[in-house]
Amino acid sequence: MTDAQTPAVGMHRIEVPRSARYAAMGGTNRIESLWVVLHGFGMLAEGFIKSFGPAATPVRLVVAPEALSRYYTDHASRKVGATWMTSEDRLMEIGDYVRYLDLVLDEVRQRWAIPDVPVEVHGFSQGTATASRWVATGRVRPARLVLWGGGVPPDLDLARYGSVLSQAFLTVALGDRDEYLSETVIQDEMARLDAAGVRYTLRRFQGGHIVPWPLLQELAG
Numbered sequence: 001m002t003d004a005q006t007p008a009v010g011m012h013r014i015e016v017p018r019s020a021r022y023a024a025m026g027g028t029n030r031i032e033s034l035w036v037v038l039h040g041f042g043m044l045a046e047g048f049i050k051s052f053g054p055a056a057t058p059v060r061l062v063v064a065p066e067a068l069s070r071y072y073t074d075h076a077s078r079k080v081g082a083t084w085m086t087s088e089d090r091l092m093e094i095g096d097y098v099r100y101l102d103l104v105l106d107e108v109r110q111r112w113a114i115p116d117v118p119v120e121v122h123g124f125s126q127g128t129a130t131a132s133r134w135v136a137t138g139r140v141r142p143a144r145l146v147l148w149g150g151g152v153p154p155d156l157d158l159a160r161y162g163s164v165l166s167q168a169f170l171t172v173a174l175g176d177r178d179e180y181l182s183e184t185v186i187q188d189e190m191a192r193l194d195a196a197g198v199r200y201t202l203r204r205f206q207g208g209h210i211v212p213w214p215l216l217q218e219l220a221g
Helices: 045-055 090-111 126-137 158-167 183-195 213-220
Strands: 022-026 033-038 060-065 069-074 079-083 119-124 144-148 170-175 200-205
Touching: 022 045, 022 090, 033 045, 033 090, 033 126, 045 060, 045 119, 045 213, 060 090, 090 126, 119 126, 126 144, 126 158, 158 183, 170 183, 200 213
Parallel strands: 033 060, 033 119, 119 144, 144 170, 170 200
Antiparallel strands: 022 060, 069 079
16 A cells, blocks of 8 residues: 555544552642752653752652653663653643642642742753743742753743743753753853843852752751
């Protein structure tokens, strides 16, 4: 059968209920603040949240939602990681994870009975794009948005959402030896934010593609 003889293929969508999971640390006493931290490509929530160990205290709850799509990062070892999205049907996947993160926040506030405590959103690597889009288009209104080892995704309309990012007290934290971000890329990103009038704080640290504990402890206060 040739391509010309192949019947047309139609793609259709449905919404399905599914389970998801998140990791949590701290918050064993009267909780005064909540951090939602979003992992990078190929990570899982349980391992990633340990990067934020210094921020988890009896009065600060740290929660790491896990991306909805898991896969084998290495078939030989059968190591599993997760990704927030791929290029396939990307707009639907973005919409899905924004709604998912809204639901996680609702569930956490209800489970720990913290309807009004301030929330911070932290994203690392691929999670920086996820965090930016969630803050811009979701229901979360954070006291601060921190992007570690990444920036605002280039397709996010800053003319439309720049003021939302500014109100979130955007902080961009980048290592001076980050193997994924050249100085040219960093300068271009800062220029884009400046041109759009987005207010932000740039924090540089010595190190690579990591969440450094000294700066994390400083931001945690």
